[in-house]
Amino acid sequence: MRHIIAVxxxxxxxxxxxxxxxxxxxGYNIESLTVAPTDDxxxxxxxxxxxxxxxxxxxxxxxxxxxxxxVKLVDLSEGDHIEREMMMxxxxxxxxxxxxxxxxxxxxxxxIIDVTDVSYVIELTGASRKLDAFIDALPDGLIxxxxxxxxxxxxxxxxxxxx
Amino acid sequence: MSLTAAQPDGAAPELSGAEIxxxxxxxxxxxLVFGYPGxxxxxxxDALFQQGSLKHILVRHEQAAAHAADGYARATGKCGVxxxxxxxxxxxxxxxxxxxxxxxxxxxxxxxxVPTPFIxxxxxxxVDTVGITRPCVKHNFLVKxxxxxxxxxxxxxxxxxxxxxxxxxxxxPKDVTDPNNKIPYIYPREIKLRSYNPVEKxxxxxxxxxxxxxxxxxxxxxxxxxxxxxxDGAAQLTELVKATGFPITSTLxxxxxxxxxxxxxxxxxxxxxxxxxxxxxxxxxVLIAIGARFDDRVTGKIEHFCPHAQIIHxxxxxxxxxxxxxxxxxxxxxxxxxxxxxxxxxxxQQPKASAPAIQDWWAKIRDWRAxxxxxxxxxxxxxxxxxAVETLYKVTDGELYLTSDVGQHQMFAAQxxxxxxxxxxxxxxxxxxxxxxxxxxxxxxxxHPEAQVACISGDASILMCIQELATCQQYxxxxxxxxxxxxxxxxxxxWQELFYESRYSHSYVDALPDFVKLSESFGHVGxxxxxxxxxxxxxxxxxxxxxxxxxxxxxxxPTENVYPMIAAGKGHHEMQLSPSHAARExx
Ligand SMILES: Cc1cc2nc3c(=O)[nH]c(=O)nc-3n(C[C@H](O)[C@H](O)[C@H](O)COP(=O)(O)OP(=O)(O)OC[C@H]3O[C@@H](n4cnc5c(N)ncnc54)[C@H](O)[C@@H]3O)c2cc1C
Ligand SMILES: Cc1ncc(C[n+]2csc(CCOP(=O)(O)OP(=O)(O)O)c2C)c(N)n1
Ligand SMILES: [Mg+2]
Numbered sequence: 001m002r003h004i005i006a007v008x009x010x011x012x013x014x015x016x017x018x019x020x021x022x023x024x025x026x027g028y029n030i031e032s033l034t035v036a037p038t039d040d041x042x043x044x045x046x047x048x049x050x051x052x053x054x055x056x057x058x059x060x061x062x063x064x065x066x067x068x069x070x071v072k073l074v075d076l077s078e079g080d081h082i083e084r085e086m087m088m089x090x091x092x093x094x095x096x097x098x099x100x101x102x103x104x105x106x107x108x109x110x111x112i113i114d115v116t117d118v119s120y121v122i123e124l125t126g127a128s129r130k131l132d133a134f135i136d137a138l139p140d141g142l143i144x145x146x147x148x149x150x151x152x153x154x155x156x157x158x159x160x161x162x163x
Numbered sequence: 164m165s166l167t168a169a170q171p172d173g174a175a176p177e178l179s180g181a182e183i184x185x186x187x188x189x190x191x192x193x194x195l196v197f198g199y200p201g202x203x204x205x206x207x208x209d210a211l212f213q214q215g216s217l218k219h220i221l222v223r224h225e226q227a228a229a230h231a232a233d234g235y236a237r238a239t240g241k242c243g244v245x246x247x248x249x250x251x252x253x254x255x256x257x258x259x260x261x262x263x264x265x266x267x268x269x270x271x272x273x274x275x276x277v278p279t280p281f282i283x284x285x286x287x288x289x290v291d292t293v294g295i296t297r298p299c300v301k302h303n304f305l306v307k308x309x310x311x312x313x314x315x316x317x318x319x320x321x322x323x324x325x326x327x328x329x330x331x332x333x334x335x336p337k338d339v340t341d342p343n344n345k346i347p348y349i350y351p352r353e354i355k356l357r358s359y360n361p362v363e364k365x366x367x368x369x370x371x372x373x374x375x376x377x378x379x380x381x382x383x384x385x386x387x388x389x390x391x392x393x394x395d396g397a398a399q400l401t402e403l404v405k406a407t408g409f410p411i412t413s414t415l416x417x418x419x420x421x422x423x424x425x426x427x428x429x430x431x432x433x434x435x436x437x438x439x440x441x442x443x444x445x446x447x448x449v450l451i452a453i454g455a456r457f458d459d460r461v462t463g464k465i466e467h468f469c470p471h472a473q474i475i476h477x478x479x480x481x482x483x484x485x486x487x488x489x490x491x492x493x494x495x496x497x498x499x500x501x502x503x504x505x506x507x508x509x510x511x512q513q514p515k516a517s518a519p520a521i522q523d524w525w526a527k528i529r530d531w532r533a534x535x536x537x538x539x540x541x542x543x544x545x546x547x548x549x550x551a552v553e554t555l556y557k558v559t560d561g562e563l564y565l566t567s568d569v570g571q572h573q574m575f576a577a578q579x580x581x582x583x584x585x586x587x588x589x590x591x592x593x594x595x596x597x598x599x600x601x602x603x604x605x606x607x608x609x610x611h612p613e614a615q616v617a618c619i620s621g622d623a624s625i626l627m628c629i630q631e632l633a634t635c636q637q638y639x640x641x642x643x644x645x646x647x648x649x650x651x652x653x654x655x656x657x658w659q660e661l662f663y664e665s666r667y668s669h670s671y672v673d674a675l676p677d678f679v680k681l682s683e684s685f686g687h688v689g690x691x692x693x694x695x696x697x698x699x700x701x702x703x704x705x706x707x708x709x710x711x712x713x714x715x716x717x718x719x720x721p722t723e724n725v726y727p728m729i730a731a732g733k734g735h736h737e738m739q740l741s742p743s744h745a746a747r748e749x750x
Pocket of ligand 2: 595
C-alpha cells in the first residue's frame with residue numbers, strides 16, 4: 001500500500017542523506033521525497049511517499065524514528081489528510097494547438113505562466129492523480145518537459161505536526 | 164597538568180580545540196584512548212603529550228584501535244574511545260566501527276579530517292568519513308567550528324551509551340584543533356536532545372499481559388541475548404528465571420548473563436546451538452525473548468520458527484521488535500527495569516494463578532538432553548578442539564575474560580566454556596569479524612589489569628591483526644593466545660565439505676608462519692602443543708606466567724566439524740548431529 005509520511009527533522013547538514021541512505025541500505029521503496037525548511041529555522045519538514053505491506057511500512061517508520069535527527073513523524077495516510085503536488089509542463093504550442101491547450105488549462109484550473117511563439121509553460125497544483133490526468137489529457141506529442149515537486153501533505157483538522 | 168586549572172578569577176579556562184578534545188574526554192571520565200597518529204590529528208597528539216590524566220594506547224593498525232576500544236567497552240560496560248587520523252586512518256577503522264555497530268557496542272571514534280577550507284577538494288588524505296561511516300554508526304558528526312566541539316563530544320557520549328548503544332563518530336578538521344585559537348571551555352554536564360529520547364521503563368499493562376501468558380504457559384522458554392549483557396540486566400534475569408523455574412537458552416551474544424553451569428540453562432541456541440535448546444524453541448508455547456534480535460543464525464528458516472508459540476519480546480529498540488518475526492506482546496524498555504517490574508508482577512500474580520505444572524516439559528527436555536549432542540570422540544591421538552576448550556576451562560576455573568576470533572574455534576568456545584558471569588565472553592557475532600580477538604583482548608586486559616584474559620583464535624583469523632603482538636609487548640600485557648591451529652579456515656572448510664562435495668576452494672591456509680618463533684620475535688613466550696596428554700600441563704604452565712604474554716599454538720584435529728548444525732533454510736527441529744550421533748541413532 002502507498003503511504004505518505006511527514007517527518008520533522010533537525011535542520012542539520014547530512015540529515016537528508018541519512019534518510020536517503022536508510023532507504024537504499026534497507027531496500028525500501030521511495031517514490032518521492034521533498035524537503036524544505038519550516039517556519040522554525042532549526043527544523044526541516046520532509047514528505048516521503050513509499051509503498052510496502054504493513055510490516056515493511058511499520059519498519060520504515062521505526063527506522064526513521066530511530067534516526068537521531070528525526071524529531072517527529074506522522075503517517076498521514078492513517079488519517080484524513082490533504083495532498084498537493086506542483087507541476088510545470090512545457091508544451092509545444094503552435095497556432096493550431098493553442099485553443100485546445102487553453103481549454104484544458106481551464107478545465108484543470110491550471111495556469112499558463114510563460115508564453116513564446118511556439119511554447120507554453122503550464123503550472124498545475126493538485127493531488128498527484130490530477131496531475132497524472134492532466135498529462136494524459138494533453139494531446140500526443142506536445143510535451144517538451146515535465147517537472148513535478150513530489151507530493152507534500154498535511155492532516156485535516158486543528159491538530160498539527162509541531163513540537 | 165590539568166587543562167582546567169581554575170583561572171584566578173574563576174572564569175572558564177581558555178583552551179584550544181586540541182586541548183578541548185583532551186579535557187572533554189577527561190571530564191567524560193575516560194581513562195584510556197586507543198589510537199594511531201597522523202597529520203590531521205597532530206594538534207590533538209601534541210595536547211595529549213602535554214597532559215597527564217588521559218592514557219593513550221598506541222595500537223599498530225587503526226582497525227585494532229576500534230576493536231580494542233570495543234573490547235574495553237564490552238569488558239567494562241563503559242564507552243570505548245579511539246582516535247585516528249583522516250583518510251586511511253579513518254577507513255582502516257571502519258571494520259572496527261561496523262563490528263561495534265552490529266553488536267550494539269558504545270564507542271566514540273574521533274577521526275581527524277583535512278582543514279575545513281580544503282574539504283571537498285580531494286585534499287591529501289581526505290575521505291568523506293561522515294559519508295563512509297554513516298551506515299555503520301548510531302550517529303556521526305562533522306565539527307566545523309571549535310565552539311561546537313565540547314557540546315558535540317558530550318552529545319556523542321550521550322548517544323553512544325544510552326538507549327540501544329552504538330558507535331558514534333566525530334570527524335574533526337585539523338583547523339578546528341588549531342593550538343593558537345583558544346576559546347573559553349565549559350563542559351556541558353546536562354544535555355537534552357529533543358529528537359532523541361530512548362525509552363527507560365516498560366509499559367506496565369504490557370508487562371502484566373506478559374506475566375499472564377507466562378503463568379498460563381505449559382512449555383515456556385526464555386530466549387535471551389546480548390541486550391541483557393549490554394543493559395546490565397544479568398542479576399534481574401537470573402532472579403526472574405529462578406523464580407519461574409523455566410528453562411532458558413541464550414544467543415551467542417548473551418552467554419554468561421545467566422550462569423551457564425546452572426541446570427536451568429539449556430545451552431546456546433541457533434545454528435550451532437544444542438539439541439535441547441533448539442528443540443525447546445520448536446516446541447515451546449510461550450517464548451520470552453529478552454534483548455535478542457531474532458537474527459537469522461538463531462531463527463533458522465522463519466516459516467519454521469517457534470510454530471506453537473506466543474511470543475513476548477523485550478527490547479529497548481522498537482525497530483528490533485517484529486522486524487523478522489511477529490510478536491504477540493511487545494515491550495519496549497531497558498531490560499533491567501522491565502525485568503524488575505516483571506519479577507514484581509510475577510510474584511504478585513503467581514499465588515493467585517493456577518499455573519499448569521511444567522514437570523512434563525522438563526521431562527521432555529531431559530530426554531533431549533540425554534542425547535548429549537556435544538559429545539565428541541576422546542580417545543584420539545590428535546587434540547580435539549573441543550577438548551582444548553574444555554581443558555582451558557578446567558585450567559582457568561571458568562574465570563577468564565575470553566575473547567574470540569571468528570570460525571569453528573569461536574563456536575567450540577561458546578559450546579565448551581560455560582560462562583557464569585556477563586561480560587566475560589567477548590566476540591564479534593553480528594559482523595563476524597576475523598581479526599577481532601587479539602585487539603579486543605588488549606582492551607579487556609587494560610580494563611582489568613589483574614584479571615586473566617585470553618584470546619581463542621584460529622590460524623587464519625590470528626593473522627588478520629597479528630601486528631598487535633607489538634602493542635602487547637609495548638604495554639606488557641599478559642594475555643594468553645590459545646590458537647586452535649587446524650591448518651584450515653575450518654569454518655569455511657566445514658561448509659565446503661558439507662555443501663560443496665569437499666571441494667576445498669582456497670580454504671587451506673598454506674604457508675603458515677612458525678607461531679612460536681613469530682611470538683618470540685616480538686619478545687613473547689611461544690609454545691606449541693601437539694598431543695592431548697601434554698595439553699593440560701602446558702596450559703597450566705602458560706597461565707602460571709602471570710606477567711608474560713604467552714602464545715600457545717595448539718595443533719588440533721584438522722578435520723573436526725562443529726555440531727549440531729542447522730543448515731541454511733532449515734528449522735530448529737531439523738538439526739544435523741555429529742556423524743557419531745547419527746551412527747548411534749541408526750544402530
Ligand atoms: C560463525 C558464527 C556463527 C554464529 N552462530 C550462532 C549461533 O549458532 N547461535 C547464535 O545465537 N548466534 C550465532 N552467531 C551470532 C549471530 O550472528 C548474532 O550476532 C547473534 O545471534 C545476535 O545475538 P542477539 O540476538 O543476542 O543480538 P545482539 O546483537 O546482542 O543485540 C542485542 C539486542 O538487545 C537490544 N538491547 C540492547 N541494549 C538493551 C537494553 N539495555 N535493554 C533492552 N534491550 C537492549 C538491542 O536493541 C538488540 O535488539 C554466530 C556468529 C558467527 C560469526
Ligand atoms: C574479515 C573476514 N573475512 C572472511 C570471513 C569469512 N570466514 C568466516 S570463518 C573463516 C575461517 C576462519 O578460519 P580460522 O581463523 O582458522 O578458524 P577455524 O574456523 O579454523 O577455527 C572465514 C574465512 C570473516 N568472517 N571475516
Ligand atoms: Mg583454522
